[in-house]
Amino acid sequence: MIPNIADFEDKGVEYIIKEPELYRDKKVVISGGGDSALDWAIFLSNIASEVTLIHRRNEFRGALDSVEKVQELKNLGKIRLITPAEVKGILGTDKVTGVAVEKKGEDSFIVDADHFIPLFGLSPKLGPIGNWGLSIEKNAIKVDTFDYQTNIPGVYAIGDVNTYPGKLKLILCGFHEATLMCQSAYKRIFPNKKYVMKYTTVGGVDGFDGTRKEAPKAVVKAIE
Amino acid sequence: MQDINIKITDRNGTTHDVVAPTDMAMNLMEIVRSYELAEEGTIGICGGMAMCASCQCYVTSDHKLPEISDDEDAMLAEAFHVEDNSRLGCQIQMTPEINGLEVILAPES
Numbered sequence: 171m172i173p174n175i176a177d178f179e180d181k182g183v184e185y186i187i188k189e190p191e192l193y194r195d196k197k198v199v200i201s202g203g204g205d206s207a208l209d210w211a212i213f214l215s216n217i218a219s220e221v222t223l224i225h226r227r228n229e230f231r232g233a234l235d236s237v238e239k240v241q242e243l244k245n246l247g248k249i250r251l252i253t254p255a256e257v258k259g260i261l262g263t264d265k266v267t268g269v270a271v272e273k274k275g276e277d278s279f280i281v282d283a284d285h286f287i288p289l290f291g292l293s294p295k296l297g298p299i300g301n302w303g304l305s306i307e308k309n310a311i312k313v314d315t316f317d318y319q320t321n322i323p324g325v326y327a328i329g330d331v332n333t334y335p336g337k338l339k340l341i342l343c344g345f346h347e348a349t350l351m352c353q354s355a356y357k358r359i360f361p362n363k364k365y366v367m368k369y370t371t372v373g374g375v376d377g378f379d380g381t382r383k384e385a386p387k388a389v390v391k392a393i394e
Numbered sequence: 395m396q397d398i399n400i401k402i403t404d405r406n407g408t409t410h411d412v413v414a415p416t417d418m419a420m421n422l423m424e425i426v427r428s429y430e431l432a433e434e435g436t437i438g439i440c441g442g443m444a445m446c447a448s449c450q451c452y453v454t455s456d457h458k459l460p461e462i463s464d465d466e467d468a469m470l471a472e473a474f475h476v477e478d479n480s481r482l483g484c485q486i487q488m489t490p491e492i493n494g495l496e497v498i499l500a501p502e503s
Contacts (some may be wrong), residue, residue, distance in 0.1 A: 227471055229464070253434035291472070293446065293503060
């Protein structure tokens with residue numbers, strides 16, 4: 171546990187990377203031993219001025235490519251690796267200026283940093299959602315399978331977070347629930363518009379980036 | 395193929411004597427889930443690939459279990475409430491050799 175970490179949230183401590191440009195030419199310290207820590211260390215090594223990766227074990231667990239890439243970047247001096255070690259504290263007044271690092275069995279020392287990104291993995295917990303007035307059962311949000319609406323009209327829950335008789339936590343089910351939820355939400359948002367379902371395999375789909383994807387067209391050709 | 399008997403003490407301290415098949419490629423985490431001995435959402439969260447430690451248990455009987463794999467070891471190194479007799483339930487396969495196994499479910503992570 172890092173005692174004062176909450177004080178530095180949005181002041182140099184980030185738990186998720188939304189905008190990589192934030193780290194350009196900055197000193198970044200990443201903690202963690204899995205795919206997230208490896209991936210971001212690799213990615214930021216091309217953006218940040220310094221990347222330090224700290225893990226409490228020498229062994230990392232992730233995709234082979236990623237582990238090998240970090241080894242390579244470390245050998246090239248583009249990533250500083252400190253293991254086995256842990257970040258014990260954060261330094262700075264109104265923003266992060268460094269982290270206190272302790273290697274197993276040694277005295278702690280300071281690593282200069284503008285950002286500290288702990289990537290220790292995720293564990294699914296309802297957290298505050300449990301106190302929003304939604305019907306909760308089995309650590310999940312109860313929904314009506316007609317359209318996956320919760321007990322609060324206009325609030326829907328789809329995917330692993332919901333529950334109903336026969337619920338299976340499958341990605342497939344989350345996608346299916348999304349389609350039914352969407353058409354219900356559409357009717358709620360546009361009560362005077364007629365809902366028309368279309369198939370993207372028929373009409374194609376426009377990406378948010380402006381590109382268009384269409385299903386390959388069938389051929390009409392005589393066979394001699 | 396024979397069924398085996400397993401004693402599982404849940405997180406409320408209640409010990410359950412359960413029967414487990416040895417011909418369905420089941421692991422201890424799946425046994426706990428199928429008998430609903432832990433709340434949905436608090437066990438087997440990662441599906442059984444040694445990625446979450448929610449199935450951690452303490453082995454209290456003398457049975458010799460297969461050696462801990464690198465994956466299991468890495469996961470236990472990051473888990474909470476770890477003891478010397480900690481193992482991940484999803485890595486303990488139901489085989490005739492572990493008939494009579496006794497475990498205690500570790501506290502919720």
